[in-house]
Every structure is written in C-alpha cells, then in structure tokens.
Amino acid sequence: MEKVDRRTTLKLMGMGAALLATGGRGLAQQTPTADQLVKGKNPKLIVLSQRPVVMETPYDLLASNPERTSKEILYIRNNVDLPGYNTVEGASPQGWKVEVGGLVDKPFTFEASELFALPQTEVTMVLQCSGNGRTLYNPRPSGNPWQRGGVGNVTFRGVRLKDFLAAKGVKVSEKALFITAHASRQGNAPEFVRSVPIHALEHALLALYMNGEPLPAVHGGPVRLVFPGYFGVNNVKWVEKIEFAEGENTTAEQVPRYRVPVIPNTHLPFLPQEPGKRYPYTLQNSRPNWLVTLNSFIFAPLEGQTVEGPYVRVEGVAFNDGIVPIVSVEVSTNGGRTWHQAQLATQGKAFAWVRWRTTLYLRPGQHEVMARAWDAAGRSQPLDGNIAWNERGYEYNGVMRVKFTVA
Amino acid sequence: MEKAKRLFFPLGILVLGLAGYLALGQYTLPEGPGKDLVLAKCQACHDIGFVARERLSRDRWDGVIDEMVLRGLKITPEERAAILDYLATYLGTQPPPTPPQAEASPAPKTGAQVYANCQGCHGPQGEGNPPTFPPLKGHVEKILQAEGGRAYLLLAVLYGLQGPIKVEGKEYTGVMPGFAWLSDEEVALVLNHLAGWGAPQGFKAYSPDEVKAARAKALSPEEVLKLRQGLRLP
Numbered sequence: 001m002e003k004v005d006r007r008t009t010l011k012l013m014g015m016g017a018a019l020l021a022t023g024g025r026g027l028a029q030q031t032p033t034a035d036q037l038v039k040g041k042n043p044k045l046i047v048l049s050q051r052p053v054v055m056e057t058p059y060d061l062l063a064s065n066p067e068r069t070s071k072e073i074l075y076i077r078n079n080v081d082l083p084g085y086n087t088v089e090g091a092s093p094q095g096w097k098v099e100v101g102g103l104v105d106k107p108f109t110f111e112a113s114e115l116f117a118l119p120q121t122e123v124t125m126v127l128q129c130s131g132n133g134r135t136l137y138n139p140r141p142s143g144n145p146w147q148r149g150g151v152g153n154v155t156f157r158g159v160r161l162k163d164f165l166a167a168k169g170v171k172v173s174e175k176a177l178f179i180t181a182h183a184s185r186q187g188n189a190p191e192f193v194r195s196v197p198i199h200a201l202e203h204a205l206l207a208l209y210m211n212g213e214p215l216p217a218v219h220g221g222p223v224r225l226v227f228p229g230y231f232g233v234n235n236v237k238w239v240e241k242i243e244f245a246e247g248e249n250t251t252a253e254q255v256p257r258y259r260v261p262v263i264p265n266t267h268l269p270f271l272p273q274e275p276g277k278r279y280p281y282t283l284q285n286s287r288p289n290w291l292v293t294l295n296s297f298i299f300a301p302l303e304g305q306t307v308e309g310p311y312v313r314v315e316g317v318a319f320n321d322g323i324v325p326i327v328s329v330e331v332s333t334n335g336g337r338t339w340h341q342a343q344l345a346t347q348g349k350a351f352a353w354v355r356w357r358t359t360l361y362l363r364p365g366q367h368e369v370m371a372r373a374w375d376a377a378g379r380s381q382p383l384d385g386n387i388a389w390n391e392r393g394y395e396y397n398g399v400m401r402v403k404f405t406v407a
Numbered sequence: 408m409e410k411a412k413r414l415f416f417p418l419g420i421l422v423l424g425l426a427g428y429l430a431l432g433q434y435t436l437p438e439g440p441g442k443d444l445v446l447a448k449c450q451a452c453h454d455i456g457f458v459a460r461e462r463l464s465r466d467r468w469d470g471v472i473d474e475m476v477l478r479g480l481k482i483t484p485e486e487r488a489a490i491l492d493y494l495a496t497y498l499g500t501q502p503p504p505t506p507p508q509a510e511a512s513p514a515p516k517t518g519a520q521v522y523a524n525c526q527g528c529h530g531p532q533g534e535g536n537p538p539t540f541p542p543l544k545g546h547v548e549k550i551l552q553a554e555g556g557r558a559y560l561l562l563a564v565l566y567g568l569q570g571p572i573k574v575e576g577k578e579y580t581g582v583m584p585g586f587a588w589l590s591d592e593e594v595a596l597v598l599n600h601l602a603g604w605g606a607p608q609g610f611k612a613y614s615p616d617e618v619k620a621a622r623a624k625a626l627s628p629e630e631v632l633k634l635r636q637g638l639r640l641p
Contacts, residue, residue: 033625050584050585051453051457256477257474277466278467
C-alpha cells in the first residue's frame with residue numbers, strides 16, 4: 001500500500017512532468033449534454049450550467065415553435081436543484097405538503113393531491129428568465145450568458161390561489177402587501193424564497209399541469225406557484241410554503257439578487273447606470289424583477305439567413321406583463337428612420353405572447369430588420385438596449401435587429 | 408456611437424454564439440496563485456465553469472464575493488483577499504499577466520495538491536462535513552474493496568454524483584460536481600492520494616491511461632448514483 005505515493009504515480013506517468021495548461025481542451029464532447037443532465041430534454045439545448053441546472057433553448061428551435069414551447073425544449077433556470085427532479089416527467093403529489101400562513105385569519109396546510117379535485121383554470125403565459133438577453137449588454141454583466149433563448153410560451157393549468165383560499169374560507173388580512181413563497185428544501189437544497197406584490201394574487205395559480213401534461217418535475221412539479229405577467233424567478237417551483245406578509249422577504253434571492261436600480265416611486269422603469277459600475281442594492285434604491293418588460297422577438301427571417309425576394313415575410317412575437325394589450329408592432333429596414341406596421345394575430349390583454357407578421361418588399365442584397373412593440377400604456381422598447389445596463393444584466397428589452405440576405 | 412454599435416453587434420453575436428455553443432467544460436481556471444483556494448471554496452456549490460467564464464472588474468468580483476458570503480460562504484479575511492486577487496488578476500477585464508519563464512517546466516504535481524479541489528467539501532484529511540459532505544477517509548477503502556468499486560470511484564470523480572446515499576450509517580443527499588476538466592494525470596494522482604488513506608491488499612495504482620479510457624462515455628451524476636447502488640457496500 002505504501003507503494004501508492006507520488007513516486008509510483010509519476011513512474012506510471014512515464015516520469016513525464018504533468019503539463020496542466022489546458023485541462024478543458026477537447027472536453028466539450030465529454031461534458032454532459034442537456035438530455036444527460038435532465039431526462040427528456042432535447043440534446044440541442046445549450047447547457048449554461050450543470051449545477052444548478054441552467055439550459056437555454058437554441059433560438060432556431062424557439063422560433064420554429066411559435067405557438068407554444070414544449071417541455072422538451074423549454075429553457076431551465078434553476079437556482080436550486082432538487083435531487084431526483086431532473087426530468088420532464090411529472091412528480092408525485094402524494095404526501096407533498098404546502099403550508100399557507102402569515103397574515104391570514106386561518107393558517108392551514110394542504111396536500112398537493114387535494115388540488116386535483118378542484119375546479120381548474122388554464123393560462124397561457126410567457127415564462128422568461130429576467131436574465132434573458134444578458135449577453136447583449138456591454139460590458140458583459142455577471143451571470144449565466146443567456147442569448148435570447150431564456151424564454152418560452154407555455155400553458156399552465158391548476159387551481160387559482162384566490163379561489164382556493166375562498167373555498168377554504170380563509171381571508172387575507174388588509175395588511176398583507178406581499179406574497180412570499182418558499183421552495184422545498186428536501187435533499188438539503190439551499191433555501192429559495194421570493195416575494196411578489198399582493199397585486200399578483202389576482203391571477204396566481206397553483207400549477208399542476210404544463211401544456212396539458214403533468215407539470216414536469218424539473219419545471220417545479222408536482223406544484224408550482226405561478227404568477228402570470230411576472231418574470232420567471234417569481235414563479236416558485238416545488239412550492240412548500242406560501243406566506244402573506246407586510247414586507248418583502250430579505251433573503252439573497254430578493255436582495256441583492258434579481259433587482260434593478262430605480263428611484264423609488266417614479267415612473268422611470270430603471271435608473272440608468274454607467275456601464276461596468278457596481279451598485280449597492282437595497283430594498284429602497286432598487287426594485288425586484290417583477291413585471292415582465294415589454295419585448296418583441298423576430299422569428300423569421302433568422303440571423304444570417306438567405307431568403308427569396310422581393311416579397312419577404314417578417315414575423316415574430318411580442319409580449320408584456322398582460323396588464324394592458326399590445327397595440328402595435330412595427331418593423332424598420334432602414335435603421336429606424338421609417339417604420340411599417342405589422343399585423344397582430346390577436347387583440348386584447350394577454351399573458352401569452354402575441355404573434356405578428358408582415359410582408360416587406362425588398363431588393364436583393366443585405367438587409368437588417370428591426371422590430372419594436374408598443375402597448376396601450378404607451379410603453380415601448382429602447383432602440384439601444386444598453387441604456388438599461390445593470391450589474392447583473394436583467395430585463396434586457398432593446399429592439400431586436402436581424403441581418404439577412406435577399407436573393 | 409451608432410457606428411460602434413453596428414460594429415459591435417454582429418461581432419458580439421458571433422462571439423457570443425460561439426461561446427454559447429462551447430460547453431461549460433471548456434472553461435477552466437487559469438494557473439495562478441490562489442487558484443486552488445478558489446477551487447476549494449467555489450466548487451461546493453458551482454461547477455467551476457460557472458466562475459471561470461466570467462470576466463469582471465476587481466470591484467465587481469468584490470461584490471460577487473460579498474453576495475456569496477451572504478449565501479453561506481465561509482472564508483477568513485486572508486482567504487478573501489487571496490481569492491479576490493486571483494479573480495481580479497486572472498478573470499479580470501484585462502488579459503492576465505504572462506507567467507514568468509521559470510514556469511516552463513512546472514514542478515510535478517502531487518496528489519495532495521490536486522486534493523485541494525476536494526477539501527472544500529470533504530475536509531483537509533477526508534474527514535467529511537456532515538450532514539452535507541460525506542467523509543472519504545475509511546469510506547474510500549470500503550469502496551475499493553467492493554467489486555466494481557475501483558471503476559466506480561474513478562467515474563464519481565470524473566462525472567460527479569447526485570442523489571441520496573448512505574455513508575458509515577449516515578444519510579447524505581448532496582450533489583457532487585464532476586471534475587472532468589482535471590487532466591488524466593491529475594485525476595490519477597488524486598485517486599491514488601485517496602487510496603493512500605487505505606486500500607485493499609494488492610491495490611493497483613490508478614494510471615492516467617485508465618482515466619483517459621473512462622472518458623469515452625460521459626455519465627450524468629444520476630447515472631453514477633445508479634452504479635453506486637449496484638455496488639455491495641457495507
């Protein structure tokens with residue numbers, strides 16, 4: 001046994017000195033692919049992190065499924081991995097206990113399996129990581145290098161939290177200004193806690209299904225507290241405690257993470273920063289990534305594509321927080337000097353994305369198309385997304401530009 | 408401004424597109440003073456690619472460390488300073504300094520040095536850190552005694568392990584990252600270092616070639632767990 005020392009190993013190595021310059025070269029094929037990390041995922045997904053699991057939908061896959069994002073290709077952004085939950089299969093609701101408490105007259109605990117017998121509501125909504133588009137900021141903020149694929153359009157089905165409380169005869173106190181949800185800590189998982197304004201109770205859903213199938217374990221099954229119109233991080237997976245509270249919780253997920261600088265109670269959506277600088281995030285000088293910022297994506301043509309001319313179909317999707325309707329999407333092929341209205345597939349308020357399309361008459365050669373959405377509240381997208389540069393690269397919604405060639 | 412942006416954008420898209428398609432395993436920490444400390448402290452929660460892919464100013468790294476302390480990272484002020492120096496120098500906004508020429512023939516590594524990657528969780532002497540991190544001392548010996556244990560141990564180091572396990576009668580349900588980014592030599596060294604704490608009669612030292620062969624088929628941490636469940640461990 002004493003043989004296994006440094007000398008033996010070195011001998012085994014043919015006395016060659018270990019040159020350790022590039023451990024990573026050639027390992028690309030050997031790091032697990034998306035389907036190896038999470039059972040049932042499309043192997044094309046881009047793995048941004050193995051632990052916690054973070055994977056992005058390649059843009060062409062996202063764009064080729066404009067109606068709905070399937071569980072096989074939907075992005076994953078875990079802050080916490082639950083051991084055994086890395087699969088798109090459902091998770092058993094039997095014995096899954098959820099506590100409801102805080103500022104309510106009758107705190108209670110229920111089992112997830114109870115929910116299946118209650119009236120169900122469906123909502124199709126955009127699920128988007130607040131870091132989506134992070135790589136478009138310059139200089140590069142810290143965090144997962146999302147391009148644009150940290151987003152999906154999915155249909156959740158479950159029990160409305162409001163109806164559930166009413167059915168239980170539970171009243172929420174007037175003092176409750178926030179809903180705070182805790183994710184399960186099973187398997188020694190670190191804590192994950194998020195607070196949203198009480199306003200979110202209006203549409204909050206205890207989701208049991210996604211796209212008509214049991215909610216995948218990796219996406220929060222058996223039960224996830226979903227807030228339509230809010231960024232991904234607020235939709236707590238594997239929920240095990242729901243509290244009604246007077247203030248925001250102060251765990252790291254609420255502050256300093258997942259916030260952008262603001263001047264409190266002003267209409268400015270964010271306080272512009274000098275790119276590259278640090279910011280001392282507090283509850284007072286910043287706001288959480290809550291409501292989804294208005295955004296639009298071009299799904300066709302794709303970057304670098306060559307398309308048949310002269311009539312070119314340009315299409316994509318647009319979405320906001322669902323509080324007011326999207327009223328217009330316009331496209332420009334001259335750098336924003338003139339804009340041309342696209343047709344919207346649907347009218348009215350929606351948590352889902354709305355599809356838009358238009359046909360342009362374009363000469364052969366290189367073109368760049370831009371798309372910009374507007375909603376009924378007069379909100380739109382900055383031409384230069386970098387105006388919203390923030391240390392962690394959240395809430396990018398700059399106008400998207402796509403370069404393509406007309407044959 | 409407009410011109411700069413037009414230049415930056417396609418370039419950026421190109422570079423980022425490339426970066427996005429490179430798996431995390433492509434990112435390893437550059438050699439430099441403090442590297443082992445960074446590995447020991449960061450890998451308890453992250454695969455190291457998570458850290459190695461960043462390029463931040465000293466000021467912003469400082470902020471990142473603050474946030475990690477908030478989330479439970481335990482470091483002394485001296486360790487903190489050394490980590491910040493390393494991160495700001497080697498993962499900063501400027502390219503790192505070229506190492507002095509003396510580095511041309513680096514001193515051969517020892518298993519104990521490679522073990523710096525492990526001790527953040529498993530402890531300097533393999534004593535473990537219940538309830539999250541199981542001990543290695545004493546336990547590795549039992550693994551090596553079990554049929555198939557030798558191959559399993561190598562795969563656990565390469566590809567990590569996830570799920571509930573029982574070690575010395577205690578339950579653990581942590582997640583161990585894979586260390587596929589270590590060189591074949593380094594993996595062999597560290598495995599032999601573990602075997603140095605106890606191995607069965609006639610134990611044959613791990614060789615770099617053996618490690619190389621094990622890389623042929625990547626496993627997920629959960630597949631490694633299945634292998635472990637197939638072992639007859641006491």
